Amino acid sequence: MRVFWAKGYENTSMTDLIDAMGIASPSLYAAFGSKDGLFHEAVSLYAAEQxxxxxxxxxxxxxxxxxxxxxxxxxxxxxxxxxxxxxxxxxxxxxxxxxxxxxxxxxxxxxxxxxxxxxxxxxxxxxxxxxxxxxxxxxxxxxxxxxxxxxxxxxxxxxxxxxxxxxxxxxxxxxxxxxxxxx
Known part of the structure; x- marks a missing residue:
C-alpha cells in the first residue's frame, strides 16, 4: 500500500512491489493475479485504514x-x-x-x-x-x-x-x- 501511495500506480514497478512485500514474483501473481489486483487490494486497505x-x-x-x-x-x-x-x-x-x-x-x-x-x-x-x-x-x-x-x-x-x-x-x-x- 505504501509503495503505491508514495509512487502511484504507473511509477511503481513489480520490483518495487516484490521488494516491499519480500516475496517472489510468482507468489505475488498467485496471491493477487496482477499488479492491478494488488493495487485494488492496496486501495481498499488504504480506504479502510487511512x-x-x-x-x-x-x-x-x-x-x-x-x-x-x-x-x-x-x-x-x-x-x-x-x-x-x-x-x-x-x-x-x-x-x-x-x-x-x-x-x-x-x-x-x-x-x-x-x-x-x-x-x-x-x-x-x-x-x-x-x-x-x-x-x-x-x-x-x-x-x-x-x-x-x-x-x-x-x-x-x-x-x-x-x-x-x-x-x-x-x-x-x-x-x-x-x-x-x-x-
Missing part, C-alpha cells in the same frame, strides 16, 4: 460550518502526517484518464465520486435543517469542497506542510461562512 477520521469528522459536528471546519482541519493534519506518504492515495494513486480506459483509474474515480457524494449529502442535510440559505446548491458545495480537499492532497504531495494546508482549510471555511451569512 483517513477515516476525515470522514468521521464530517459527521461529528451537527453544524455545517463546524463540520466542514473539522473535515478540512482533519484533512490538513492527515495529509501532512510525518512518516507516511503525503496526500491521499485515492486522489494521487493513478493518473486520471478517459472513463473506461483503465480499471485502476476508474476505481479511483468511483471512490473520489463517492467521497464527493458524502459531502453533497452532508450539505443536503444542512440545507434541510435550515443551516444554509435556500438558494444553496448542495451538489455544487459538495463538488467545491471535494475539489478543495483534492487540491490539499496535491499541495501535500508537493511538499506543503501542515500550516500551509491548515491555511487552505481556513480559507475554505471562510468561503462557507460567507455563504451561510448571506442568508
Amino acid at each position: 483517513g477515516c477520521d476525515i470522514w468521521e469528522s464530517l459527521e461529528r459536528e451537527p453544524g455545517i460550518e463546524a463540520a466542514i471546519s473539522a473535515f478540512l482541519e482533519t484533512t490538513a493534519r492527515t495529509y501532512s502526517t510525518e512518516g507516511q506518504p503525503q496526500g491521499c492515495m485515492i486522489v494521487l494513486g493513478a493518473r486520471p484518464g478517459p472513463q473506461g480506459e483503465s480499471a485502476v483509474a476508474d476505481d479511483l474515480r468511483v471512490r473520489r465520486c463517492n467521497s464527493a457524494n458524502l459531502l453533497r449529502q452532508r450539505f443536503a442535510r444542512a440545507l434541510e435543517d435550515g443551516q444554509l440559505p435556500p438558494t444553496c446548491n448542495p451538489d455544487s458545495l459538495g463538488t467545491y469542497f471535494a475539489s478543495v480537499q483534492h487540491g490539499m492532497s496535491i499541495l501535500a504531495r508537493d511538499g506543503a506542510d501542515y500550516e500551509t494546508l491548515r491555511t487552505v482549510a481556513r480559507l475554505g471555511v471562510q468561503s462557507l461562512s460567507a455563504i451561510i451569512n448571506s442568508k
Whole structure:
C-alpha cells in the first residue's frame, strides 16, 4: 500500500512491489493475479485504514460550518502526517484518464465520486435543517469542497506542510461562512 501511495500506480514497478512485500514474483501473481489486483487490494486497505477520521469528522459536528471546519482541519493534519506518504492515495494513486480506459483509474474515480457524494449529502442535510440559505446548491458545495480537499492532497504531495494546508482549510471555511451569512 505504501509503495503505491508514495509512487502511484504507473511509477511503481513489480520490483518495487516484490521488494516491499519480500516475496517472489510468482507468489505475488498467485496471491493477487496482477499488479492491478494488488493495487485494488492496496486501495481498499488504504480506504479502510487511512483517513477515516476525515470522514468521521464530517459527521461529528451537527453544524455545517463546524463540520466542514473539522473535515478540512482533519484533512490538513492527515495529509501532512510525518512518516507516511503525503496526500491521499485515492486522489494521487493513478493518473486520471478517459472513463473506461483503465480499471485502476476508474476505481479511483468511483471512490473520489463517492467521497464527493458524502459531502453533497452532508450539505443536503444542512440545507434541510435550515443551516444554509435556500438558494444553496448542495451538489455544487459538495463538488467545491471535494475539489478543495483534492487540491490539499496535491499541495501535500508537493511538499506543503501542515500550516500551509491548515491555511487552505481556513480559507475554505471562510468561503462557507460567507455563504451561510448571506442568508
